[in-house]
Amino acid sequence: MAEIIQLEVKNGDKPTNLSFTDDILSFEVEKKNFKSINKLISIHSRNILSVTLDKSNDVLRVVIEAIVPKGKLKLKLKTYSFEAIDEEAVQSWINTINLAAYKDAKKAKHFKVFINPIGGSGKANKVFNKLVKPIFDAAKCTYDITMTNRSNHAKEIANKLDLKSYDAIVSVSGDGIIHEIINGLLSRNDAAEIDIPIGVIPAGTGNALSICLLGNDHGISVPHAALNIIKGVPMKIDVCSVTQGDERYFAFMSLNYGILADGDISTDHLRWMKDFRFVLGTVQALLGDRNYDCELAMKVVEDNTERIKQRYNNAYNSSSPSSVTKSKTLIDEYGTINDPTPQEWTKLNGDGYIFFASKVPWISRNNLVFPFALPSDGLLDLMVVKRDKISKTKVANILQAFNDASHVNMKEVIYYKVEALRLKPINKENGYISIDGERAEFKPFQVEVHPKLINIISMDGKYSYS
Numbered sequence: 136m137a138e139i140i141q142l143e144v145k146n147g148d149k150p151t152n153l154s155f156t157d158d159i160l161s162f163e164v165e166k167k168n169f170k171s172i173n174k175l176i177s178i179h180s181r182n183i184l185s186v187t188l189d190k191s192n193d194v195l196r197v198v199i200e201a202i203v204p205k206g207k208l209k210l211k212l213k214t215y216s217f218e219a220i221d222e223e224a225v226q227s228w229i230n231t232i233n234l235a236a237y238k239d240a241k242k243a244k245h246f247k248v249f250i251n252p253i254g255g256s257g258k259a260n261k262v263f264n265k266l267v268k269p270i271f272d273a274a275k276c277t278y279d280i281t282m283t284n285r286s287n288h289a290k291e292i293a294n295k296l297d298l299k300s301y302d303a304i305v306s307v308s309g310d311g312i313i314h315e316i317i318n319g320l321l322s323r324n325d326a327a328e329i330d331i332p333i334g335v336i337p338a339g340t341g342n343a344l345s346i347c348l349l350g351n352d353h354g355i356s357v358p359h360a361a362l363n364i365i366k367g368v369p370m371k372i373d374v375c376s377v378t379q380g381d382e383r384y385f386a387f388m389s390l391n392y393g394i395l396a397d398g399d400i401s402t403d404h405l406r407w408m409k410d411f412r413f414v415l416g417t418v419q420a421l422l423g424d425r426n427y428d429c430e431l432a433m434k435v436v437e438d439n440t441e442r443i444k445q446r447y448n449n450a451y452n453s454s455s456p457s458s459v460t461k462s463k464t465l466i467d468e469y470g471t472i473n474d475p476t477p478q479e480w481t482k483l484n485g486d487g488y489i490f491f492a493s494k495v496p497w498i499s500r501n502n503l504v505f506p507f508a509l510p511s512d513g514l515l516d517l518m519v520v521k522r523d524k525i526s527k528t529k530v531a532n533i534l535q536a537f538n539d540a541s542h543v544n545m546k547e548v549i550y551y552k553v554e555a556l557r558l559k560p561i562n563k564e565n566g567y568i569s570i571d572g573e574r575a576e577f578k579p580f581q582v583e584v585h586p587k588l589i590n591i592i593s594m595d596g597k598y599s600y601s
């Protein structure tokens with residue numbers, strides 16, 4: 136039986152116990168508006184931000200700051216305070232609980248925070264002050280804030296930042312600022328030695344990385360994301376280098392050509408329509424019978440959707456990580472495909488509807504397009520839907536199926552695991568190419584995956600697929 140670590144305290148005049156067992160802290164508090172009725176509070180150690188001893192006003196108090204569930208999906212910050220009886224016992228109890236609460240993660244981290252004031256339709260600053268700041272303060276974390284004042288501002292600062300002064304760089308915006316931070320870090324002279332992790336607060340319109348880290352339900356929840364930054368440990372992710380003409384830059388999410396890129400980028404001016412703009416843009420592209428003829432060359436490691444699925448199942452279903460330490464090694468153990476034997480550049484010429492390569496499983500909320508994407512297998516997942524013998528209705532069905540990833544069972548959807556690819560649109564002067572969700576120049580591009588270049592903060596040490 137697990138050891139119960141108990142501390143006797145007083146709640147008002149009444150003696151009571153704070154007990155900790157099996158990673159759960161539990162105690163009784165009076166029910167609001169019902170003085171004589173108690174309710175049991177149970178808090179998992181990962182939700183405890185800090186336990187401290189308050190000696191002000193000549194009374195010794197144990198103060199517990201925690202993030203507790205509010206309804207099914209939300210979390211809220213709560214403070215509990217009890218009068219301590221024995222100073223020596225309380226100090227040793229507090230040390231034990233704080234150790235259990237943080238495990239491998241560093242306590243009281245110091246962050247460099249970037250807030251994009253135009254991110255998420257101008258809400259990012261309010262999101263930080265109202266939701267993130269109280270949680271960081273309760274966890275005794277400190278921070279220097281930069282409000283970005285132009286495009287590439289975060290990139291320029293990340294490029295020159297004294298990285299030794301911080302435990303993590305935190306982005307309070309959408310995926311665009313994360314893209315900038317990664318590009319700033321990887322264009323430094325000391326890029327090869329960088330190990331500072333990036334923490335993600337979803338405060339933009341596109342928050343795909345946060346959804347990948349925390350799942351479809353929690354990925355846009357700011358308290359979940361703040362907790363993940365406080366309690367998480369670095370998780371390595373692959374980054375792609377993209378060459379377009381003379382330019383070279385880095386992408387951490389996706390490269391997209393075809394109706395999905397058109398649907399996203401061509402409707403950028405219709406942001407007020409929220410998610411509906413993607414539907415509208417994609418339908419327009421479908422009905423407009425646009426042509427996506429291209430030359431696609433790739434270094435294929437795996438070209439059979441069934442085998443790709445099997446490898447994914449081996450990676451994620453054969454072991455269910457129960458702690459941060461165990462899950463941290465899961466990616467290293469299973470994330471790399473054994474004996475990759477890349478074929479020569481395979482060429483796939485022709486017209487199609489979708490040419491979409493990604494390092495991340497979710498491209499947006501409710502769109503699990505790449506359920507086999509792994510953070511650090513050194514490979515890009517490429518999805519191709521060819522035009523041959525496929526109706527427009529079928530294409531619409533495929534798009535709808537992204538919701539529950541059932542498109543992977545449709546024979547028209549082909550997946551490849553590739554180390555590198557080159558895409559050259561043909562018979563077309565203008566069109567849309569989207570890289571990390573932003574419009575890129577309409578030019579041929581070449582992509583290569585670099586394994587484990589960047590660290591992202593994660594509590595679970597893996598992406599979420601649900």
Ligand SMILES: Nc1ncnc2c1ncn2[C@@H]1O[C@H](COP(=O)(O)OP(=O)(O)OP(=O)(O)O)[C@@H](O)[C@H]1O
Binds near residue numbers: 251254309311313
């Ligand atoms: N003060 C600023 N004014 C204008 N643009 C800015 C400013 N600060 C940052 N940016 C730019 O805003 C872009 C969008 O940021 P980000 O993607 O993080 O937020 P978002 O709300 O998700 O935006 P989007 O809707 O474009 O995805 C970034 O690429 C960045 O270059």
